[in-house]
Amino acid sequence: MTDVALAPASSRPAAARRRRGGGSTIDRARRRLFVPFVGPAFVLYSILFVVPSVYAIWISFNKWAGAGPMEFVGFGNYVRLFSDKLFLRSFGNTLLLLFVVGLAIFVIAFALTLVLRDMAGKKIARSVIFFPHLVNAMIFGVLAGFIFNPGGLVNTLLGAFGVTDPPAWLAQDNLFPLIMVMMTWITTGYFTTILMAGVDRIPPYYYEDCALAGANAWQRLRYVILPLTWDVFGTCAVLWTISSVKIFEIIWIFGGSSGAGMPPTQTWTTAVYTYVTAFSGESVPAYGAASASAVLSLALVSVLVLLPRRVMKREAIEF
Secondary structure (H helix, E strand, O other), X not given: OOOOOOOOHHHOOHHHHHHHHOOOHHHHHHHHHHHHHHHHHHHHHHHHHHHHHHHHHHHOOEEOOOOOOOXXXXXXXXXXXXXXXXXXXXXXXXXXXXXXXXXXXXXXXXXXXXXXXXXXXXHHHHHHHHHXXXXXXXXXXXXXXXXXXXXXXXXXXXXXXXXXXOOOOOOHHHHHHHHHHHHHHHHHHHHHHHHHHHHHOOOHHHHHHHHHHOOOHHHHHHHHHHHHOHHHHHHHHHHHHHHHHOOOHHHHXXXXXXXXXOOOHHXXXXXXXXXXXXXXXXXXXXXXXXXHXXXXXXXXXXHHHHHHHHHOOOOOOOO
16 A cells, blocks of 8 residues: 655645635735725715615605605505606606717717817817816706797897797707707716727827728727727716716706796606605605605616626727
């Protein structure tokens, strides 16, 4: 029988000794630093986001007026929402902002990126394009109300060109298309700046190789610019998804400029619907239904944030 000599403990793999001994000195130091550095941020995040979110989900399963006892109704608030034509219209408007305005923003932003990429005054042009994003949305709502009112700037200019019967811009059916145009104008500069930063980081030798290979502008766009900025497009898609579901101020201010005080229902999004349901809609606030609307918005954002990451996921290109 052949004797098998056991290797001495000192020659065993270092990883095995680290696992048995609790890890290396660096690993133990990292674990000790995890609590004081990450702990406060985690506690603050839990207090400001996790706990309110869980509480809102619980409220959405109850009938509650904001004070007094809650009445558990299960999925009754959700059933009420999907049978409420006003909520369905608000949800549809949110999807219009998300997809239609989002598509317009990205097409215009990317076109501006390609146009300004080699422009001499690129920095000045980028600042001018980005400026609308710096102005508060409430200010834009107030200014737009003055610009589009019957005696406002737009109708005055149209009258100067002989248009004696200008459109009623503040009519209820025209307000939401105007809001979509305004959101496109306000937000395009922000995403143009991000896309320009993504294009500017591409090393110049990629373009030199394209020139040597005789690639035309379309081939340079398809095989160089788009692949190397694909991750930037994914980031922009996530940012717009989160922003579009939260649009509230400009709808409330500009929609209210039509004279009703409250924006007409044709302009409502889920954010406006949630606010009105909770605070301004009924004599008895329906916090349960409002919480259900907020939870559905959160679910929409969660799904649509993960979706672009899955759809737009591709092998990372290092350069």
